[in-house]
Amino acid sequence: MRTELTDTTSSKVDRALLAARRAIGSPTMGLVLTLVVVTDEENAYDAVRSASDAAREHPCRIIAVIRRTARGPYRRRVSRLDAELRVGTDAGTGETVLLRLHGALTEQAGSVVLPLLVPDAPVVAWWPGEAPADPAGDPIGALAQRRITDAAAAADPIGVLDERAAAYRPGDTDLAWTRLTPWRALLAAALDQRRLDVTGAAVESEADNASAELLARWLEDRLGVPVDRLASDGPVITRVSLRSTGGEVRVDRPGGALATLSLPGSPDRRVALKIRSGAELIAEELRRLDADVVYGSALRRRPLQTGLSA
The missing domain is CATH 3.40.30 (Glutaredoxin)
Structure with missing residues (x-):
């Protein structure tokens, strides 16, 4: 079942989710966590597909936060939330909520997501593309027990690792580490x-x-x-x-x-x-919600020898 809402609010999205679940008789008791995917329109399809494939192993509510910024002199005045809800067979084994944030609302993503979290279920945040320098300090990252980034998506992957090392907090991880x-x-x-x-x-x-x-x-x-x-x-x-x-x-x-x-x-x-595929990497990360202390230790290790040689 799919439902589309235009120029809506988080409370209306939550009510629409409840109505959709009642319509198809689908409870939320089987959802083990909430996976929040923060991305842009260009990468949204691939990211949501990978998250949906991973949800076959870990039934969850997927919330895709898709930031869209209008161009032109009035871009800051355009503040709107559009949503697409997928429940039942359209969402695989869980639920999928696509949130498209326009204009100034992109800076309030944490407030938009908070009412849609599954009560008493852990939260995992994933940035498949550009990620904040301090994931735990990000408004969405602050809601999550686990925060997944991907240094491979950065323009300077090695430099990003050093930034992540400086800002590391228990619960942070990176798909560059999962690939290992x-x-x-x-x-x-x-x-x-x-x-x-x-x-x-x-x-x-x-x-x-x-x-x-x-x-x-x-x-x-x-x-x-x-x-x-x-x-x-x-x-x-x-x-x-x-x-x-x-x-x-x-x-x-x-x-x-x-x-x-x-x-x-x-x-x-x-x-x-x-x-391995992105779905396989995300599925692996969703198997554990405790802090990866080995990753933290390796990330913050001061290299004994730096640079690449031919």
């Missing part, structure tokens, strides 16, 4: 198989890759060794190597979904290491 879960699991398992004294490491990736920088900081934080940043043609991270007195541990992924794991004294093995 298979890499971190594989490297940790490799070191569990062979107890090696690691003396140095290298991460090879395309230039200005935020995930590669976070992986290097994580290795420095956990192993206490300098990590070289090496440039490649990509895509994304192509190789990680750990130098030790017993030989080299290496993961090569020049492209595709498969990587080669090399361990000293063992034959090479092929392992799955695909590049």
Whole structure:
């Protein structure tokens, strides 16, 4: 069921949601959280689609805050809220509310969203594109227990990581970090198989890759060794190597979904290491609502060696 409201208010949207649920007999008791997606019109379709796919695993109310600013000399006078509600089969396993904020109302997004939160359910805020320098200090971020950003969407991904490190608060995370879960699991398992004294490491990736920088900081934080940043043609991270007195541990992924794991004294093995979709990344983040202390520690790690070399 779809309902469209033009030049409306949050209270009218809430009443329309209640009426839609009653019409189709859909309660909110099955919703485990509220996912607030803050985006612009250009990226709204892809972001809402990823959130909807993730909601198949985590039934939730998706609130998409789509900021639209009019052009011209009267842009500040145009202040309007338009809404589209999707309940039932049109929203998959949860509910979807698209809020288009026009003009000065874009600066009051927190007040618009607050009445639409599911009572007693945790709130997760996600900025798929441009995000505030201090997510926890943002009006919408202040409503959320978890705040998800994506440094890969920034013009200066490495610089954004430094900004996020300065403003970090428990509950913050970034999809650049989520993309590393298979890499971190594989490297940790490799070191569990062979107890090696690691003396140095290298991460090879395309230039200005935020995930590669976070992986290097994580290795420095956990192993206490300098990590070289090496440039490649990509895509994304192509190789990680750990130098030790017993030989080299290496993961090569020049492209595709498969990587080669090399361990000293063992034959090479092929392992799955695909590049995951946005929906898969969001679904992973929605599995945990507690603070990711490992991410916070890696993010704030002062690099032992900075910059990329060819």
